Amino acid sequence: MTNLASIAIDMDGVLADVYAQFYDMHLAETGEEIPQTSMQGVTEHAAFPLLEKHVRTAGFFRNAKVMPSAISVVERLNQRYEVFIVSAAMEYPNSLLEKYEWLQEHFPFITWKQIILCGSKSPIATDIMIDDHFKNLNVFRGSKSYLFTQPHNIFADPGRHLRVNDWDELASYLL
Template sequence: MKTIAVDMDGVLADVYRQFIDMHFQDTGEQLDTKTIRGLKEREAFPLLEKHVHAPGFFENAPLIPGAKEALKQIHEQYKVFIVSAATEFPRSLQEKQSWLNRHFPFIPWQQMVFCGSKEIIRTDIMIDDHFKNLDAFQGKTYLFTQPHNENASSGRHLRVNSWEELVGLLATNKQKKPFL
């Protein structure tokens, strides 16, 4: 069975929505994803450090639309590992595991990988929204579109804009009917 490494923040968890909502709560200023397009997260969200250290930030992030249903279908065809850089923000370790257990109970704890650098990951496929993680990866790569990477050329990484699109591509690669 082929293996897939799936990033959490920006691929499963909608941390952009979380940052935008928290920024509005703190400042009354409504950020628009069009105005932050192409900016690194720390540039787009001036209160990022405050928010990622706030209790509940990672545990309460909303789901990316279609992620739960798609991952359930992918899980039937591939061995799925959730790979998340979590050691930079120590509070996130417990919160991310709790979030995954709540939203993706079909992913066992043995397939949850919390790390610093993802360069050691050796699955067949990696899905991530950051070039720094995909560039060092040896297998097939999918770049999940987020505002910080929208203006950049995807290079050798296949860009995907939604879970529905990704599931269709994975099904095509397996030469079967699309899942959705």
């Protein structure tokens, strides 16, 4: 057992740039560009009409881009905190292997013991949680929670959660 503070870090929309993945797949399939402004303040399902098809497409989770500065900041966090990557993966079972492989490629310093692929994040009992969805943060019982800005939450009042816009800003709070 360790005395380090523990952190739960979400994958989609926090480590993995799924917005870019949705945008790129939509453009490739339809030839239509989706304006950035039309994504703001609406759910991902509303912003991307082919979302359900794309998340069920082989390679969607495996090929997502990494958020800028995520690798270096998480590597430093991993030296100072007990880090867990926590991702709701059960809704799209094909994502289980893809998310694991993606983490192994981009975050090789994260061991299999630090990866939690789950259905609900409500049982997560870390000290800190970083997520882009209120549905996960609002049930979190730890001491600090960070709302990672994404188009779907950009206009929302973060309430008791501290809003962070990118990994560099998050580093300024936690490192």
